[in-house]
Amino acid sequence: MSIEDWIRGRQSGRAGGVGAARVIDVLTSQPQFASYAPARQVADEAGVDISTVTRTAQSLGFRGWPALQLEIRNRYLDTMTAQEILTDHADGTTDPVTAAFRTDMANLALATRTIEIETVRRLADTIRRARRTLVIASGSYLAPAIMLAHVGSLSGLDIDYDDVGGTHRATLVARMGPDDCLVIFNVWRLPRDVLAITRVARDRGVVTAVITDRRSSPLAELGDHVVTVPSEGPAYFPSLTPAMSLINAILNQIVADDPERVRAAISAAGEMWQELDLMDDDLKRT
Known part of the structure; x- marks a missing residue:
């Protein structure tokens, strides 16, 4: 359109x-x-x-x-195609490193003006209360998806991300119901499989949360919670900074809402790491 x-x-x-x-x-x-x-x-x-x-x-x-x-x-x-965006953003007079920082700063400033705080609070509460949360994404937006799943799990939530897709993802969603939450990250182009699995989840009564750069899209229409983030990067690829900051905000709200569960979860994780001797933190040995 x-x-x-x-x-x-x-x-x-x-x-x-x-x-x-x-x-x-x-x-x-x-x-x-x-x-x-x-x-x-x-x-x-x-x-x-x-x-x-x-x-x-x-x-x-x-x-x-x-x-x-x-x-x-x-x-x-x-x-526009990726090549057209690259051409559109080409500026031989601006230092590329400086341009990247300035673009992210501008995106964060725009996010603070456009993202509704109460929507973020409701999304955080939904994830915190869900029996199980599955996070999916495509392309570079796997990064905030992984961060949400990893830190959320560390905080005591039953949350995971899927980067396999196909029958594996279908099997995971088939186990979900009204007490569960599906978080979908999407920016720029919308993969058909992401739209299809979101529609299936919604039909099964799963609470859907869409984090996207387009408020008006077929995917956003399926979201019980929708947060729009700026995503324009300095070159042909999107900026992840607003989405990562949004995840920080969601996780920070979860910690504030249920600090005792988070403390217990990170304590248990720390003990497990120590038991398995996962971390080489004793810098004095070297």
């Missing part, structure tokens, strides 16, 4: 004045510009004030311009 069709679809049946129509025209006719321009520039281009841009974003179902722009930007990037 094109950005114009998506915006027109969300606009359908919603009230809006002349100013909102002008903003919509800018968004649909200049999606690349809308993907990066601050609200002031969008307002100037549409011949309206900033408050009209904000109200238009809210009329389309978003908290404000930053959240709507994040969705437009990710949808715009989704129309």
Whole structure:
């Protein structure tokens, strides 16, 4: 679906004045510009004030311009190939190392403005209370999936991640029910198997939590909990920093909500590590 069709679809049946129509025209006719321009520039281009841009974003179902722009930007990037994104981001005047740090800093700042804190709290509570949690992802987003599963397990939760897929993943989901939680990480392109297994889990009554860079997508529509994170990287690959920070927040909330269970779990894990002599921590020996 094109950005114009998506915006027109969300606009359908919603009230809006002349100013909102002008903003919509800018968004649909200049999606690349809308993907990066601050609200002031969008307002100037549409011949309206900033408050009209904000109200238009809210009329389309978003908290404000930053959240709507994040969705437009990710949808715009989704129309491009990896090679096209690399070309689009090419800048011979900027140091690549500095650009990477600055991109992640900007992404974190955007995340703090667009992620709803209460949604994160509810997601953390769902994972903490679930009988079993399965985490799935694809590509580089296996990294936050592994972190959530590893630290969550260390904190005393029955949580694991699956990077095998296929019949193995189907077997795991077949054992799940309404007391369980499926956490899905997805960014940029949506693999068919991820969408299919999420739909199956949802049909079985499993609580689904979607962490994605697109709030409006077939996968997000299946989520009982949906958190949208910025993901644009400095080159052709996505930034993992906002997603990793989100996992930090979820785990930190779980620790705060059930500190005694976490203390008992990490104590037991520490004793097991010591019994198996897993760690070479005695630096004085060398």
